[in-house]
Amino acid sequence: MTRITIGHLYPEHLNIYADRGNIAALERRCAWRGIGFEAIAIGPGDVLPDADLYYLGGGQDRDQLLIADDIARHAEPLRAAVDDGAGVLAVCGGYQLLGHYYRGHQGDEMRGIGLVDLVTEAGSRRMIGNIMLDCRLDGAAPQRLVGFENHAGRTFLGEGVQPLGQVVHGHGNNGEDGAEGVQQGSVIGTYVHGPLLPKNPWLSDWLIGRALERQGQDQQLTPLDDGLELEAQRVAAAIAAR
Numbered sequence: 285m286t287r288i289t290i291g292h293l294y295p296e297h298l299n300i301y302a303d304r305g306n307i308a309a310l311e312r313r314c315a316w317r318g319i320g321f322e323a324i325a326i327g328p329g330d331v332l333p334d335a336d337l338y339y340l341g342g343g344q345d346r347d348q349l350l351i352a353d354d355i356a357r358h359a360e361p362l363r364a365a366v367d368d369g370a371g372v373l374a375v376c377g378g379y380q381l382l383g384h385y386y387r388g389h390q391g392d393e394m395r396g397i398g399l400v401d402l403v404t405e406a407g408s409r410r411m412i413g414n415i416m417l418d419c420r421l422d423g424a425a426p427q428r429l430v431g432f433e434n435h436a437g438r439t440f441l442g443e444g445v446q447p448l449g450q451v452v453h454g455h456g457n458n459g460e461d462g463a464e465g466v467q468q469g470s471v472i473g474t475y476v477h478g479p480l481l482p483k484n485p486w487l488s489d490w491l492i493g494r495a496l497e498r499q500g501q502d503q504q505l506t507p508l509d510d511g512l513e514l515e516a517q518r519v520a521a522a523i524a525a526r
Contacts, residue, residue: 288492293338340378385403385404386406402439402441431478448474
């Protein structure tokens with residue numbers, strides 16, 4: 285049986301916005317297609333296992349600080365895994381940790397792993413509410429992405445770094461440039477949670493397809509009946525547009 289493996293980094297620390305729902309969505313969409321699925325929890329002090337996709341959820345500042353030094357150990361192994369075809373999905377606080385640093389109001393810095401060229405600065409106001417994006421991954425037709433954002437950090441991408449999408453409704457990375465998230469090859473970071481994947485099945489399938497591709501498997505997935513998921517997306521989009 286074809287099987288994909290997910291490395292779930294710090295599930296006890298980075299799970300503030302129902303982020304385990306993203307793992308559940310991936311597992312269920314694999315099960316419906318007869319694809320085996322294994323999620324490996326990776327805690328402080330653990331060795332980074334070989335996986336097809338690594339996942340970082342969101343956490344409060346104090347939780348990010350608790351694991352910031354530990355995740356630094358994984359910077360080079362994660363980079364090597366990405367170079368070998370593995371994917372990364374990082375949400376909210378996990379997204380910030382993909383970059384070089386998070387700088388607080390007093391100039392204090394929390395180090396990131398530098399997997400993507402981005403930095404985050406503490407803002408004076410929270411950017412909170414429903415959000416909708418226009419995404420075009422890999423030059424494909426535009427896809428709608430919906431969810432919820434709640435962050436004070438203002439993230440800025442390096443020159444030439446591509447966002448995950450353009451904001452239609454909401455704030456995005458910093459409330460200024462109209463960009464949200466980041467996509468760098470098989471690495472995706474975003475502030476969209478609530479959780480992200482159940483309402484955006486196309487992104488779940490993109491991640492599953494990339495995982496299968498890493499194994500040399502056919503990434504053309506059997507279509508599923510996404511009527512319920514698309515209705516949830518429609519309702520979320522209508523709320524974001526208010």
